[in-house]
Amino acid sequence: MQQAALTDSENPSVGCTEMQRTNQKRAMTPVRVFRTIGGMTLTELRYIVAVARERHFGRAAEACFVSQPTLSVAIKKLEEELEVKIFERGGSEVSVTPLGEDIVRQAQVTLESAASIKEIARRGKDPLAGPLRLGVIHTIGPYLLPDLVRNTIAQVPQMPLMLQENFTVRLLEMLRTGELDCTVLAEPFPDTGLAIAPLYDEPFMVAVPRDHPLATRERISSAELKQETMLLLGTGHCFRDHVLEVCPEFARFASDAEGIRKSFEGSSLETIRHMVASGMGLTVVPQLSIPPGAGTDRDALVRYLPFADPVPTRRVVLAWRRSFTRYEAIAALRNAIMSCPLEGVRRITD
The missing domain is CATH 1.10.10.10 (Winged helix-like DNA-binding domain superfamily/Winged helix DNA-binding domain)
Incomplete structure (x- = not known):
């Protein structure tokens, strides 16, 4: 059906100002109400x-x-x-x-x-200026950080370290959420797409009470520890997992009833070291955790023995997000780490 055209008097647009026509259009347009989410932070x-x-x-x-x-x-x-x-x-x-x-x-x-x-x-600024947030696992921190902090103060004083000691899983989480810039870890750990620079391979040592029959040995194999009471770090420590991985003979200490009766768990390497000194058992420790001069101190309550070949080791690496752009800061940190004494480990320089 043909619709009659509106006359000028009937057409609401005729004789209206531009503002009035705009208001008329708004009045004739259906109103849609949107709910907005508040200021999420x-x-x-x-x-x-x-x-x-x-x-x-x-x-x-x-x-x-x-x-x-x-x-x-x-x-x-x-x-x-x-x-x-x-x-x-x-x-x-x-x-x-x-x-x-x-x-x-x-x-x-x-x-x-x-x-x-x-x-x-930060790209346009000095990448070495400002704090660097560094995470370190518990079994590395006490033995690396004192020398590392001293080196960074001497080499890059404008880049103070903000330190966080924690378990591997927690440090990886903090890296992912941006709470940390980089972290020192021991492989293996879950692949999270991080950039990684190897630092050193660290051998494991056996700690025994000084009056233990094995204390006079030059070297010891992991098989010889089968009948010993072993002291292990508690669940959650990656070093415990590393020890069980490279020394499968110790797996029974964490599983069957006989192993549980012949093992004890400690919260830190230092706690376990004191338990060894008290004659409660033997343990495995990373090389850098051995106190300076322990090999020549005849009065020491603990003896440290190297493993026979093949010597179990762990690889220590520096990891950071691939999106982290302060490349010079990472390089400076790695140089500071490699300037530490790191006695008894094999540095990876390439």
């Missing part, structure tokens, strides 16, 4: 990643250097803004909801991207 994303990792609000708050109420309020606010539940709260542990797992995973990507943006911004 990187801090809130760090909080949810920490809670997902620790499965505990208190430990997550401690890791983020804030009070638990501060962290809890921020996460509750984020959940309300997103209108989803990220965490299930109940009992002593916190669990992540299925949807929360996706959110946490994306938060980790976002945090890494944010760290990359900061690194890009």
